[in-house]
Amino acid sequence: MASSLYHLKFVYLLSFLSTFHLIATRSFSSVRPLCRGDERSYLLQFKDSFVIDKSASSEPWAYPKVASWTLEGKNNDCCSWDGVECDEFTGHVIGLDLNSSCLYGSINSTSSLFHLVHLQRLNLADNHFKYSQIPSTVSNLSKLTHLDLSSSAFASQIPLEVSQLSQLSSLNLSGNAYLELKKPSLRSLVENLTFLEKLDLREVEIISMVPNILANLSSLTSLRLCDCRLYGEFPVGIFKLPNLRVLDMRQNEGLTGHLPDFQSSSTLEIMNLAKTNFSGKLPASIGNLGSLTKILMWGCNFSGFIPSSLGNLTRLNSLDLSYNTYKGRIPSSFGNLVHLSSLYLTSNEFTSPIPSELANLTQLTALNLGHNKFVGRIPSSIFNLTNLEFLSLSDNYFSGTVEFDKFVKLKKLTTLYLSNNQISLLESETNANRTHQKFVGIGLSRCNLSKFPNFLANQNELELLNLQGNNIHGQVPDWVWNMSKESLKSINLFDNFLTSLGQHPILLPWTNLAILDLSFNNIQGSLPIPSSSTLQYHASHNSFIGKISELICNLSSLQVLELSKNNLSGPLPQCLHSFGDSLVILDIQRNKLEGSIPQSWANGSKLMIIDFSQNKFQGWLPRSLAKCIALKALDLSNNQFNDTFPSWLGNLSNLKILILRSNKFYGPIKIHRVNYELQIVDLSYNSFTGMLPVELFQNSNSSRFDRAYHLSYIQVYSSFTANLSYQIFEFQYEYNFAMMMTNKGVDTIYEKVQEIFKALDFSSNRFAGDIPESIGNIKVLRLLNLSNNILTGHIPTTLGNLAELESLDLSQNKLVGEIPQQLTQLTFLESFNVSHNDLVGLIPQGKQFNTFQNNSFEGNSKLCGNPLLKKCKYYEVLPPLPSTSKKSHDLGSPLQFGWRSVTIGYGFGLLVGVTIGHIVIARNHEWLMKTFGVRQLVPGRKV
Template sequence: MTNKGMERVYPKIPHSFKAIDLSSNKFTGEIPKSIGKLGGLHLLNISSNSLTEGEREGSDCCSWDGVECDRETGHVIGLHLASSCLYGSINSSSTLFSLVHLQRLDLSDNDFNYSEIPFGVGQLSRLRSLDLSFSGFSGQIPSELLALSKLVFLDLSANPKLQLQKPGLRNLVQNLTHLKKLHLSQVNISSTIPYELASLSSLTSLFLGECGLHGEFPMKIFQLPSLQYLTVRDNLDLISYLPEFQETSPLKMLDLAGTSFSGELPTSIGRLGSLTELDISSCNFTGSVPSSLGHLTQLYYLDLSNNHFSLYLLSNYLNGTVELQLLSKLKNLIYLQLSDNRLSFLSYTRTNATLPKFKHLGLGSCNLTEFPDFLQNQHELEIITLSENKIHGPIPKWVWNISKETLVTLELSENFLTGFDQRPFVLPWSKLHTLRLDSNMLQGPLPVPPPSTVEYLVSGNKLTGEISPLICNMTSLELLDLSSNNLSGRIPQCLANFSRSLFVLDLGSNSLDGPIPEICTVSHNLNVIDLGDNQFQGQIPRSLVNCTMLEHLVLGNNKINDIFPFWLGALPQLQVLILRSNRFHGAIGSWHTNFRFPKLRIIDLSDNEFIGDLPSEYFQNWDAMKLTDIASGLRYMQISPMIDLKNNVMITGYMYSMTMTNKGMQRFYERILDTFMAIDFSGNNFKGQIPTSIGSLKGIHLLNLGGNDLTGHIPSSLGNLTQLESLDLSQNKLSGEIPWQLTRLTFLEFFNVSHNHLTGHIPQGKQFATFENASFDGNLGLCGSPLSRECGSSEALPPTSSSSKQGSTTKFDWKIVLMGYGSGLLIGVSIGYCLTSWKHEWFVKTIGKRQRKWTRKEGRGQRG
């Protein structure tokens, strides 16, 4: 048979050998595409036929885009299909895994729809490079991948639903000993870092950012002879110190930001002559910054913020007084950032000193009581930060003349500003991107920023009047927060025009009325819509179904008159749905396959007029609430878009917030942990039994079904809700005994079954030893501690209020009753919960230093 252009005799034919030879015939037409399915062929010869030249070229897969072949053998040795719009899943029986000579496989930046990495990848035994980053894989990394012993480059990063646990990181390192580049950032590893990693002497690049790593980082990894790029950022529980560095170290990038590394920076860090990037922000480093950093002549990015250093300026613990005249000698100074310290900045009203021409001036938290006078002569400013000071009174009219042609960011939030000396019709800065006036005492109508504005925050003031239609000119707007004012009237219809840019729309806690406008008339980028605590009427607009990126929808405390919006279940990202205190009515209805609420974690339907049975099928299918193994990194729900301001990148963080009844009291959540899960159906007219299916929602922390007409027994399946902290079943018509299985709920702080028809012995031990009498009031048949009635005794209890829900009870009365049960419930909380609370407090003090709804980080150059 002819093979590779020569006629060849096969004295023995291998059993696995497969070939097709159709050469030297009179075949015409196109080569059938189905021939490509014969992936096991070793030989295909269709030469000397009547095929056109173009068709013959098309049949050679080596000429296809993304296909790399060995020039001598013709074997496919590389597939480079990055950013090729691939979608779906890959079956392990795919002919892809018949390409046994493959050495390089790149499927990065595609969408494999959260499918698993096929175990067939283990058949590609010659693979040296595998890149599956940014491709939407999920599940456990198959053990077959560990058989690829020749791998030199492995990149599985940016697949946050991918897990490397069984097998784990240790198994991977022990098997893939030839690795030079290992990139696993944003893969769920949740383990310590194995010491065997320090034995990979060929390693040049190690990316393990945001992987849930904990424990001690092996210091010998820093001393790997070939290591150039190292990041373990955003692993909060990872601890270690920096070693003494040698001049022979090839490190170019070192990123430890957001870890718990501590100690002092060694002077030897100045020996890292190749270092170009150093980020150790938001760690626990102490001491002074060594002057040897000045030896790092190749360095172009340096971030030391949010530590405990004594020479760096932003976000530290510097104290004392800074006098303006001291800056007059620094003729070339254009960037001055003193914010978030304990400094006092003295700016004399009159000074003969010639000051530098600043571009970036940060004087936040500097105990200022008035606008610094020297700003009147600053005409090149791009960023001004005067937040968190004590500036009071109106904004002087000369402020509007500062750097009209250059100003990009103006931050005046958290002061005592009351208004404007001279009210401009539209603010004058032509290049303004960010305007922050929130948390002041501003009165009068809403000021209108220029059309260039990307972020506008004016929440927490006393502004009145209607929202001007001039706001519609801000067509690049991404963040709009006008919440907690006294604005009235209707929302301008033009907000629908922001569909290409707007991420956050927060108009909550005003006096806005009328129908909710059609916000999402086309596909929308909105992540947050908060219209709660207003006077909106009518129905929820169906156009919200176009907000496919929506995660957080708050419509509580309005006058919305509608049925349950089951169609919102089609939103693939929706996590929080707050409809409390409106006029919703009717039955919730049965499960709809196309409206699954796939990511819903928090739902509040309280204080409405819903009727019918509780939605058993919904409980059964709310999969996101069944997760209990979420890594506890104390992360908060937020959106952090990056805004490119020439040479600066501003990362703006908007924290999601909500109001919800928890543990008997109405509470405002300024921040929402991304592990928090809750259901509140209280204050409605639901009837029937509590479905056992609710016991499958093992991740929920709060369950409130109080104030309904529920009957039957408390299902024992509630004992499966091991994360539950608050359970309220009061003001119903429940009967039978309290299930002993509820004693399994070791995190339970608040328990209320008052005003029902319950009987029998109250379960004893564990959390039940902490609950007071009020938790069981109005159940004449209950006995045992903490009640005074002993079991077996015929002694009657004092008369109590009716156990049924009274039609004359107002919603206001109901809230007062709940608030009465909010104290004295912290005794006996389990050790696990105490540790969680301690960790949360530490995190807020150390990392989340400022309890603000908005946070900002500025850095040189774009940071991934």
């Protein structure tokens, strides 16, 4: 009885305590404590250490949250301030969210922020901290579970103290391009962060292998390490982390690896390996990843066939396998991917047929099958994809006639690329004017068009138009100049049959144009000038006439200017030097331009190619060209420049090609310092005097070309990224340097110049003296032309070291002596000319020398032997007589006995005997026995 009573009292007590706790909790929660005074002070100090600058945050919704931090009125409770979170019981500040708050200024280790030791969540993303270092006192915030410092202009090394924040479950330091993680390493950073669920270090420069320790972080749900310059084999165990949902390793081109066999228990939702060096095949087990919504593996080294099991991933909304070497057919099981909104398979080796099941993908907005091997007609199933906004079928082998009206039925379609197939695109005359669909991108290169498509006349939102390589003849329609005036960024009319631009304005109307390509037509009239926004202007291979307008100097952002092979005349605009630092390529060759070159090129720091060849330029070269520190090739050939050698270019360490051919350059070449390693030098047809400029090729002895560049050319790339409304589009332009040189006696045009090609042409000047022995050190020299000078002395035997030499011209000089036998070692020599010198002796025989004709040696009266008709006499083929020693006059000399044996044994008469005796003096008695079968006389015996 007593025990029951006791038990009942105990139950009542528990009930009372429970009720009291509930009442107390409700009471306390209804009266939230004010923030701590010291912490309020820390927050205000932190606010005052920055200025508010809207440009410090990039997000459109950014606003200064700290503007509400004030003590005025009733706003002295910091727990009510914007971005501040307090503990509801203690009042301590436990959260600070200043994401996109327009803060600008440095942050250091003495910042009051690090006195808020109760902070659990800190977000300073999308501000600008002036490239200051993350302070080491961040370790004071030992209770942090979430730290986000992304995109806030932090720089330098991530301090080791971050690794001491052992409670972190989320760490985001991404988007700080100048942030490094080297000491400590990635391994040192994460080995103590055992509770990590999310790690984001995108764009942090790490430069290391991916540590295996990451595969031990069993709580990890998101790992983002893209663009960190990681390398080496990716730990396969990371794929098998039990809670991993997001894996983003893209843009680590040194990172290798392969995909494992996946289990159905995998939680992966996003797998992004784009632009890595992952390789191998897609395993059939990829079909087990039922949670996947995105597979982005473009720009890798994957190969083989696509497994049909990929069709099991019915949650996929984005699939990008572009820029690999997948082959075979697209599996019909792709028809199961009914939630797919984007499908990118471009630049692989897929073949036909395209499965009709793709018609099931009614949610598709973007479909790119370009750069594959599809053949036949464009499949009709594509025209059922009514939600398509972007469609590219370019660069395949589709054929037949295609009606443009079928694409118009895809009402949401704004981007259509059909370029570079074998199709003929037909436009209905009746429907063309009724096409109200607004396109953003149109690519119809090589679609057998005979005129400008009429539907373009109604387009006012077009950003990209490519009509390259069609059969469009005659005049550009006038309506073109009213088309998409404010939106057009690129128009390509390259390689058509246009003859006139019609009544075009001198200043073209497209205010945001980036690329204008009119090249390879036959357009006549004055040269149009694009807007100041233009980055690339190509108008070569036309018939433009007249002067270049001064308006061209408004193109302050221009990267490429190609006006070559026209009929432009008059002087260059004197403002041409005012082009900004952006200009990379300036090619105005083969026109009729005249006058002097503008004398100031102070802004040419990015110029890599300058080609002024085949014009009528005169006067001195502008000394300010020496400021073009990136200059790789300078071609001034076939003009009327009248100047001394530009030795002041000697500091241009990138200069590879210098062509001054056919001008009026004069005087000796004096060079004090040479920092460049010239690959091609052509000084021919000028009036240079003095000795050959040894200094020009002292730095050309490198043999690196033996090991590299065998398949590469002298090229310059110009690229930029345009934010088109439908995608980010990267425009790339590859400029191949071309030149003309005399090779094997023929003026040869090189449309491309290999990096391995080395050539020296000093011909048709007045160089004197000997040929330097050091020329033989240029191991990979292909062409050497020293003809038509007044060179003297012997041909250096060191020329036999030029194992790659294909053409050697030493003609029309005053060279003496014999042709070195060592030249027969030049097994690649196809052209050889030593005519019109004073050479003597036997022409070397064998190998390549058996292929040379008479004219290679004519004008040397003392040369003999094949291929000349003149045969050599005995004394013409012998080396010079050595000095006679005393021993040769002794009675017992074997040479003396040899003389007697010839005189007595052969008895050809005195003259012949003396001649053969001369041979014997020059040779030893073993040679005598071998050649004539005569024994040496032994004293005491008779013959």
